[in-house]
Amino acid sequence: MKRIAVSPNVINRLPKYINCLERLKWKEVDRVSSAQLAEMLESTPSQVRQDFALFGNYGAQGYGYKTDYLLQEIKAVIGLNMTHNIAVIGVGSIGRALLEHIDFNRYNYRVCAAFDVDSDKIGSEIKGVEIYDINDLKSYMKMNKIDIAMLTVSPTVAKQVAAQLCDMGVRAIWNFTGEALGLPSDKILIQNVSFLDSLFTLTYRLENE
Amino acid sequence: MKRIAVSPNVINRLPKYINCLERLKWKEVDRVSSAQLAEMLESTPSQVRQDFALFGNYGAQGYGYKTDYLLQEIKAVIGLNMTHNIAVIGVGSIGRALLEHIDFNRYNYRVCAAFDVDSDKIGSEIKGVEIYDINDLKSYMKMNKIDIAMLTVSPTVAKQVAAQLCDMGVRAIWNFTGEALGLPSDKILIQNVSFLDSLFTLTYRLENE
Numbered sequence: 362m363k364r365i366a367v368s369p370n371v372i373n374r375l376p377k378y379i380n381c382l383e384r385l386k387w388k389e390v391d392r393v394s395s396a397q398l399a400e401m402l403e404s405t406p407s408q409v410r411q412d413f414a415l416f417g418n419y420g421a422q423g424y425g426y427k428t429d430y431l432l433q434e435i436k437a438v439i440g441l442n443m444t445h446n447i448a449v450i451g452v453g454s455i456g457r458a459l460l461e462h463i464d465f466n467r468y469n470y471r472v473c474a475a476f477d478v479d480s481d482k483i484g485s486e487i488k489g490v491e492i493y494d495i496n497d498l499k500s501y502m503k504m505n506k507i508d509i510a511m512l513t514v515s516p517t518v519a520k521q522v523a524a525q526l527c528d529m530g531v532r533a534i535w536n537f538t539g540e541a542l543g544l545p546s547d548k549i550l551i552q553n554v555s556f557l558d559s560l561f562t563l564t565y566r567l568e569n570e
Numbered sequence: 571m572k573r574i575a576v577s578p579n580v581i582n583r584l585p586k587y588i589n590c591l592e593r594l595k596w597k598e599v600d601r602v603s604s605a606q607l608a609e610m611l612e613s614t615p616s617q618v619r620q621d622f623a624l625f626g627n628y629g630a631q632g633y634g635y636k637t638d639y640l641l642q643e644i645k646a647v648i649g650l651n652m653t654h655n656i657a658v659i660g661v662g663s664i665g666r667a668l669l670e671h672i673d674f675n676r677y678n679y680r681v682c683a684a685f686d687v688d689s690d691k692i693g694s695e696i697k698g699v700e701i702y703d704i705n706d707l708k709s710y711m712k713m714n715k716i717d718i719a720m721l722t723v724s725p726t727v728a729k730q731v732a733a734q735l736c737d738m739g740v741r742a743i744w745n746f747t748g749e750a751l752g753l754p755s756d757k758i759l760i761q762n763v764s765f766l767d768s769l770f771t772l773t774y775r776l777e778n779e
Contacts, residue, residue: 372771372774372775373767373771375770375774376764376767376770376771379770380750384750438774439770439773439774439777440773440774440777440778441773445773445776454663454667454671455668455670455671457663457667458663458664458666458667458668459664459667459765461664462664462765463766468769468770470769508776509769509776532776533775533776535768535772541589541593550772550775550776550779552768552769552771552772552775553768554765554768555589556671557585557672557677558582558585558586559744559761559763560672560677560679560744560761561585561588561648561650561677562581562582562585562761563718563744564648564650564654564718565584565647565648565649566581566759566761567649567718567741567742567759569649570759
């Protein structure tokens with residue numbers, strides 16, 4: 362597996378490269394130049410070449426990059442060549458919508474289980490994922506390897522549940538609660554998702570472009 | 571109103587500053603230093619000072635920034651001092667969850683209407699927002715000023731609906747469909763939201779940190 366340390370800015374561009382390369386692959390475009398990629402991504406050819414050079418892929422002068430090879434390489438840099446197990450903590454409207462909406466399997470993620478407090482939900486399934494009693498979370502975590510907890514509980518209990526997940530040895534939380542979880546970064550990775558961030562960016566562009 | 575052109579990287583940091591300053595305000599912290607902000611944001615004091623200097627706010631040496639004043643300034647830079655009207659196009663699980671989940675009013679957004687094709691949904695309300703027949707979208711748009719369309723229709727109809735929105739004169743689409751809408755950037759602003767981006771970043775960190 363590739364182990365390459367890259368800057369946060371480069372990491373942020375990797376999903377966009379994947380999206381772009383998948384569209385090219387879907388259109389059966391076998392080879393692509395840095396100029397074409399730059400245009401699709403509103404970037405510059407030199408930026409694209411610089412990013413790919415980080416992964417040891419320089420393409421060939423006047424010949425471009427092999428679409429599928431580059432796609433697999435970038436996926437491997439992220440770690441998508443390995444399976445990652447996800448547990449969904451909280452099956453309210455957001456948890457349910459994300460479970461229904463996101464194509465996890467496509468990128469080697471396996472949603473193993475969901476947890477909730479609501480007895481009406483416990484025992485039912487969403488997209489083949491069983492919803493368990495959150496009281497059984499600890500014993501489940503002991504017996505199953507979960508890489509990422511998708512935290513979609515109500516904001517009022519977010520910190521408390523996150524602290525429990527940390528105690529249970531969960532290594533990464535994908536946090537949709539909007540709450541700052543306040544956990545030590547040497548113990549657990551937190552990725553905060555804010556819907557407002559993109560709305561603010563759009564609003565800025567709307568008022569300034 | 572402020573009209574300051576800043577780089578995309580700075581724009582991406584503005585929501586994080588807002589989040590951070592709101593937490594400080596909530597804790598009744600009146601003044602904050604660039605060092606404190608940098609620590610909260612995993613940034614550097616010089617980066618923070620450089621960003622704020624763009625908006626003409628230099629703080630005072632050894633004295634820091636006034637929390638609330640800086641918060642209002644950054645909000646004004648984004649345009650949050652003005653009301654923006656949103657229409658929700660598509661009330662499936664994602665549209666509904668976002669409507670329920672996001673605190674739009676807090677940032678001066680007004681969700682004016684939602685639209686769907688499902689006759690069971692049409693005429694009902696979510697959080698006080700009425701769901702209209704999508705066939706009435708055109709006439710609604712003629713009679714009402716909508717700044718941003720939140721596009722939460724199924725991916726299969728995303729492009730078609732987006733093209734219609736563009737024809738109706740909508741200026742900005744907040745796109746949750748995962749589809750590339752392929753509209754001319756001189757006619758309409760598109761902000762794509764991908765849930766996978768943050769999951770990929772988390773996965774990279776999980777495998778590399």
